[in-house]
Amino acid sequence: xxxxxxxxxxxxxxxxxxxxxxxxxxxxxxxxxxxxxxxxxxxxxxxxxxxxxxxxxxxxxxxxxxxxxxxxxxxxxxxxxxxxxxxxxxxxxxxxxxxxxxxxxxxxxxxxxxxxxxxxxxxxxxxxxxxxxxxxxxxxxxxxxxxxxxxxxxxxxxxxxxxxxxxxxxxxxxxxxxxxxxxxxxxxxxxxxxxxxxxxxxxxxxxxxxxxxxxxxxxxxxxxxxxxxxxxxxxxxxxxxxxxxxxxxxxxxxxxxxxxxxxxxxxxxxxxxxxxxxxxxxxxxxxxxxxxxxxxxxxxxxxxxxxxxxxxxxxxxxxxxxxxxxxxxxxxxxxxxxxxxxxxxxxxxxxxxxxxxxxxxxxxxxxxxxxxxxxxxxxxxxxxxxxxxxxxxxxxxxxxxxxxxxxxxxxxxxxxxxxxxxxxxxxxxxxxxx
Numbered sequence: 001x002x003x004x005x006x007x008x009x010x011x012x013x014x015x016x017x018x019x020x021x022x023x024x025x026x027x028x029x030x031x032x033x034x035x036x037x038x039x040x041x042x043x044x045x046x047x048x049x050x051x052x053x054x055x056x057x058x059x060x061x062x063x064x065x066x067x068x069x070x071x072x073x074x075x076x077x078x079x080x081x082x083x084x085x086x087x088x089x090x091x092x093x094x095x096x097x098x099x100x101x102x103x104x105x106x107x108x109x110x111x112x113x114x115x116x117x118x119x120x121x122x123x124x125x126x127x128x129x130x131x132x133x134x135x136x137x138x139x140x141x142x143x144x145x146x147x148x149x150x151x152x153x154x155x156x157x158x159x160x161x162x163x164x165x166x167x168x169x170x171x172x173x174x175x176x177x178x179x180x181x182x183x184x185x186x187x188x189x190x191x192x193x194x195x196x197x198x199x200x201x202x203x204x205x206x207x208x209x210x211x212x213x214x215x216x217x218x219x220x221x222x223x224x225x226x227x228x229x230x231x232x233x234x235x236x237x238x239x240x241x242x243x244x245x246x247x248x249x250x251x252x253x254x255x256x257x258x259x260x261x262x263x264x265x266x267x268x269x270x271x272x273x274x275x276x277x278x279x280x281x282x283x284x285x286x287x288x289x290x291x292x293x294x295x296x297x298x299x300x301x302x303x304x305x306x307x308x309x310x311x312x313x314x315x316x317x318x319x320x321x322x323x324x325x326x327x328x329x330x331x332x333x334x335x336x337x338x339x340x341x342x343x344x345x346x347x348x349x350x351x352x353x354x355x356x357x358x359x360x361x362x363x364x365x366x367x368x369x370x371x372x373x374x375x376x377x378x379x380x381x382x383x384x385x386x387x388x389x390x391x392x393x394x395x396x397x398x399x400x401x402x403x404x405x406x407x408x409x410x411x412x413x414x415x416x417x418x419x420x421x422x423x424x425x426x427x428x429x430x431x432x433x434x
Contacts, residue, residue: 116421305365
């Protein structure tokens with residue numbers, strides 16, 4: 001019997017078309033899978049780059065076209081947290097070792113650290129001010145050399161390779177003006193008037209006028225100036241090796257808090273730039289100022305002020321009236337004498353009246369937050385200021401310049417910063433700085 005040949009498979013056009021469709025479907029599925037994997041990879045990569053690069057480059061503020069980036073600002077916030085935590089440890093140390101009550105200061109620091117909006121805004125405002133200062137310094141050709149910056153770092157650690165620097169301050173010579181015949185008539189006292197206000201903040205009751213104690217006025221406090229501090233300084237090194245060791249430890253600690261050496265150096269650099277700019281802007285600051293010598297009687301109500309005014313108009317001695325009725329326990333017992341004072345030392349209402357009254361004149365009662373003042377000006381002179389007062393005048397002038405510069409500057413802040421305030425470090429691994 002003959003062997004049968006295998007059945008020949010007939011491939012039709014319909015079969016070929018089906019196979020082609022299946023091949024295309026498989027290829028499409030494969031490319032979709034590859035595309036999905038690539039998309040997910042790119043998405044993850046973008047997310048990583050956004051948080052590690054793109055986001056850090058996004059601005060939190062612009063000042064005259066110059067940008068403060070998120071990354072720069074976040075490093076400064078972390079550096080400020082380090083400074084605040086070190087300060088907190090210092091206050092805690094003082095309290096534990098010396099029995100000083102620093103609870104209030106500790107609470108203020110903790111409130112700042114625990115409120116991101118506070119510390120974030122403080123640092124942002126500071127960086128805006130610094131950028132305006134840098135821009136003005138650049139216009140004026142003010143620069144800082146590496147040598148100057150390194151010297152400041154050395155001094156911050158108490159390291160003086162060329163010998164310890166001892167600052168010297170030449171005292172400003174001044175003498176009180178000689179009393180004129182008019183002043184001797186107004187103020188028949190053998191005592192020399194003091195150069196500063198003698199008022200205190202603890203007035204007493206005066207039964208005759210039924211006065212309730214009120215706080216009297218005091219000199220206006222100086223505006224604080226931001227001065228960065230080394231966050232992890234320890235014992236003073238006296239050799240190059242000692243300094244290098246301490247500096248390297250500082251950099252290691254800061255790196256652990258995601259703070260770069262460049263950021264720390266920029267904080268120190270702005271100190272030098274600010275000082276040079278301040279020196280240039282305040283070259284013409286006078287070492288003298290117009291000062292007034294005055295005395296006053298402080299009472300609580302307008303009715304009491306009118307009663308005192310009537311007594312003085314009837315010829316009752318000013319000094320005796322002040323001793324009897326003034327609620328200012330600092331100046332009252334000495335006849336209301338406040339001594340010589342310049343502008344900025346008294347509350348605005350009192351200052352305006354005193355500097356605009358004629359010598360010898362007893363002005364109308366002036367109301368301030370402390371009560372009613374009856375003022376008599378005893379003298380007005382151009383007098384030298386102390387070194388401390390001179391430096392304060394320079395700081396005030398610089399502050400006024402900065403305020404004016406900010407008013408004319410193109411400053412834009414972006415609210416995204418409120419969602420990006422670093423909350424670390426929460427504690428320090430470094431010892432409290434000396």
